[in-house]
Amino acid sequence: MSNLVKNPEEYFRKFIPPNNELLAALEEEAEREGIPIIGPLVGELLFILAGVIRASSILELGTATGYSAIFLARGCEAANGRVVTLESNPDIATRAKENIHKAGLQDRVEIRVGDALEEIKRLQTSFDLIFMDIEKRDYVRVLPDCHRLLKAGGLLVADNVGFEDADDFNRAIFDHPDWRSVTLFSFLPYHSPEHDGLCLATRP
Numbered sequence: 001m002s003n004l005v006k007n008p009e010e011y012f013r014k015f016i017p018p019n020n021e022l023l024a025a026l027e028e029e030a031e032r033e034g035i036p037i038i039g040p041l042v043g044e045l046l047f048i049l050a051g052v053i054r055a056s057s058i059l060e061l062g063t064a065t066g067y068s069a070i071f072l073a074r075g076c077e078a079a080n081g082r083v084v085t086l087e088s089n090p091d092i093a094t095r096a097k098e099n100i101h102k103a104g105l106q107d108r109v110e111i112r113v114g115d116a117l118e119e120i121k122r123l124q125t126s127f128d129l130i131f132m133d134i135e136k137r138d139y140v141r142v143l144p145d146c147h148r149l150l151k152a153g154g155l156l157v158a159d160n161v162g163f164e165d166a167d168d169f170n171r172a173i174f175d176h177p178d179w180r181s182v183t184l185f186s187f188l189p190y191h192s193p194e195h196d197g198l199c200l201a202t203r204p
């Protein structure tokens with residue numbers, strides 16, 4: 001017989017890290033407008049991971065309103081790090097810029113407006129952490145550039161790998177000898193969606 005808590009989803013919903021006013025407002029806005037954001041739990045995870053690896057250079061693919069970029073930027077503050085984040089939709093990128101300014105992180109975050117599949121090719125500097133959150137079918141297409149840009153021992157995090165469109169990516173990273181990866185299927189309260197996969201990988 002298992003000793004698992006009863007109603008685990010109800011139980012784990014109690015352990016959501018509290019957020020400040022700006023992040024809470026972005027969560028409400030995302031809910032209202034159907035903007036798919038990572039939510040407070042995965043946000044805190046990114047904050048912790050960026051801090052633990054002392055990331056000083058972070059690349060994000062898929063900015064939306066800047067919610068996840070705020071966690072990444074705060075996570076790399078101790079290492080005086082910087083975040084480059086790529087967004088194809090100019091209107092939402094403008095909103096992200098405003099939000100990042102409100103968070104006081106404008107000197108730490110650079111938003112580049114354009115297609116991540118093209119923008120990533122122009123990048124030459126390497127990164128300690130790469131966070132993927134664009135169209136899931138494109139994850140597999142940017143994987144070679146992520147491999148080129150991620151420092152040895154760096155961390156790649158891919159959101160939404162429970163989506164059917166991430167299947168090619170999941171197989172590619174699992175099979176590739178140059179990556180070590182774990183793909184977790186989790187209950188992620190207030191993440192879009194709440195049942196989803198996350199991939200954490202490194203290139204040794």
Ligand SMILES: C[S@@+](CC[C@H](N)C(=O)[O-])C[C@H]1O[C@@H](n2cnc3c(N)ncnc32)[C@H](O)[C@@H]1O
Nearest residue numbers: 037038062064067068087088115116133134135
């Ligand atoms: C899931 S949302 C990102 C959410 C954000 N990371 C967060 O949690 O706060 C995906 C975003 O990626 C953008 N996007 C999708 N495909 C893209 C591409 N090829 N290049 C750049 N941005 C893209 C979309 O416009 C959208 O704003």
